Amino acid sequence: MTAAGRRVLIGRIVGLYGVQGWLKIESWAEPRMRIFDYQPWLLSAAPGVETQVSGAKGREQGKGMVAQLPGVDDREQAAAWIGSDIYVSRDQLPPPAEGEYYWVDLEGLEVITTEDVLLGRVSHLFATGANDVVVVRDGTRERLIPFVQGSYVRSVDLSAGRMVVDWDPEF
Structure with missing residues (x-):
């Protein structure tokens, strides 16, 4: 498979934050806030259940990170995304340094x-x-x-x- 056709697991939605639809996320990007530079996200809630999302925004919150997905405005909507993996297309990522590999x-x-x-x-x-x-x-x-x-x-x-x-x- 070519790099353009591959997906990279870059984070996960791990919980709720507040009542306005914000979500706690884990980011494996370096630095971790860079996850918001790589969009659209492909969210995988379950095998075979994937949704493309563009325009996610976020910030650091304490020791963690929080994000808000477009159209997700309350806690109940946000709860449906807990446990989703966050993927991006491999071709969105910068080339690795010499001797490094994704x-x-x-x-x-x-x-x-x-x-x-x-x-x-x-x-x-x-x-x-x-x-x-x-x-x-x-x-x-x-x-x-x-x-x-x-x-x-x-x-x-x-x-x-x-x-x-x-x-x-x-x-």
Whole structure:
């Protein structure tokens, strides 16, 4: 899938704020207020239930963030959006810096070892306190490989669809 066709999970609606339809949100943008620069949002309340929203506004509120969606003017309307994931189109995001990658760009890459042993494809990634972890699946097996460039991840070639890792195929 091309970058233009991919979606990136950038936040989540987590609660209500006040009585005028404002919502508490989590933002995974850096800096977190940048989430409002990437619009329209595609809100996913449940699998297969998606709504495109343009014109969301927001602000920081205490240690968190709040947002108001267009046309959502009271607490009852807002309550329907709690738990919705906030996605944006991948092509709305700025290009990553040299040597950095959006997770969505790594998903689906073929993963081979430095000895040309095919390990599978990148299923997804997740964060730990120390580093990100690449989940590689080959249909029968799942491997968790630390995404540490230079040590375990030797190269990433997005145009070729390949990641080379220094990893024991038996591990």
